[in-house]
Amino acid sequence: MKKIVAILSVLTLFSGCIGNDYSSVEIVENSPYPEFIYLNKDMIKMVVNKTSEKPVSDYFFIIFDGAYIDKNNYSKLAVRTPLWRFGSIFVNDDIKAKNGLIFLNSDFVGTPDLKxxxxxxxxxxxxxxxxxxxxxxxxxxxxxxxxxxxxxxxxxxxxxxxxxxxxxxxxxxxxxxxxxxxxxxxxxxxxxxxxxxxxxxxxxxxxxxx
CATH class of the missing domain: 3.30.200 (Phosphorylase Kinase; domain 1)
Structure with missing residues (x-):
């Protein structure tokens, strides 16, 4: 958890790099999990503020585009951010950074069926x-x-x-x-x-x- 907080803190320092708004087609095509739940940055904000003891500044969420949750294992998460390369600073068995995503407790699993x-x-x-x-x-x-x-x-x-x-x-x-x-x-x-x-x-x- 401390490393996750550290990653987010570093990314926030560079939050002048504004995230992107992706279409539904792009979101599905770029999912690292075949079955998933995706939350855009506004929904991430809702989740964090609902579960946090104190409100989190809107400024903090600028760094995010969205997050994928592996529908078959809710502990696996992939955060999409334009600053994903900074996640490589903290890479270990639980944290990976690749292809625009920072993976927490997971890695690329596979692409979804696009039907x-x-x-x-x-x-x-x-x-x-x-x-x-x-x-x-x-x-x-x-x-x-x-x-x-x-x-x-x-x-x-x-x-x-x-x-x-x-x-x-x-x-x-x-x-x-x-x-x-x-x-x-x-x-x-x-x-x-x-x-x-x-x-x-x-x-x-x-x-x-x-």
């Missing part, structure tokens, strides 16, 4: 696995979400009839069939319990043929 990777509007939170992709944007009044899944009758039934996503009631929905893919666009109640992200939070009764 659910489409140009979408939302990238505050992305949940991506072998069965579906969920793309979420947190708004002040509403939360918006898009679900991409294989065009199977079971998946369509779930997407048309589920009452909530991540515990938030669905206000409105549109389901589009596009070749072998289903695209569900949802308007939800405001907010996502971001500090409690885990596999059960985004568990969907959605499957795939692969």
């Amino acid at each position: 659910y990777n489409m140009p979408l509007n939302y990238n505050d939170i992305i949940v991506y696995n072998k069965n579906y992709g969920i793309f979420i944007e947190i708004g002040h009044e509403y939360t918006s979400a898009e679900i991409i899944a294989e065009n199977l009758s079971r998946n369509k039934y779930f997407m048309e009839h589920t009452n909530d996503i991540a515990g938030k009631n669905i206000i409105n929905r549109t389901i589009i069939e596009k070749d072998d893919i289903l695209i569900g666009t949802y308007v939800l109640e405001s907010g996502i319990p971001i500090g409690d992200i885990n596999n059960s939070l985004f568990k969907m009764d959605i499957t795939s043929t692969s």
Whole structure:
């Protein structure tokens, strides 16, 4: 933990180098984990401030682009930052720096299957696995979400009839069939319990043929 704090402190000194905003397509393509949860810098701020004893300055978060969490092991984390090369100062068995990422307790695992990777509007939170992709944007009044899944009758039934996503009631929905893919666009109640992200939070009764 001390080394992680040291890394972040060093990076903050160079935070005049502003991070980038990546599209949902770029985020999925560049994931170091086949199945992952991605949080952009705004969501990282929400998580840190929710779990920290004291509020953290907005200035601190300038250095981040986002963070990937390995969906199969929540202790594995990859932080995307334009200052990733400075992470090499602290490299050991638990910390690695490569390809724009600082890995904590992990390394590159593999690339995702891109069949659910489409140009979408939302990238505050992305949940991506072998069965579906969920793309979420947190708004002040509403939360918006898009679900991409294989065009199977079971998946369509779930997407048309589920009452909530991540515990938030669905206000409105549109389901589009596009070749072998289903695209569900949802308007939800405001907010996502971001500090409690885990596999059960985004568990969907959605499957795939692969």
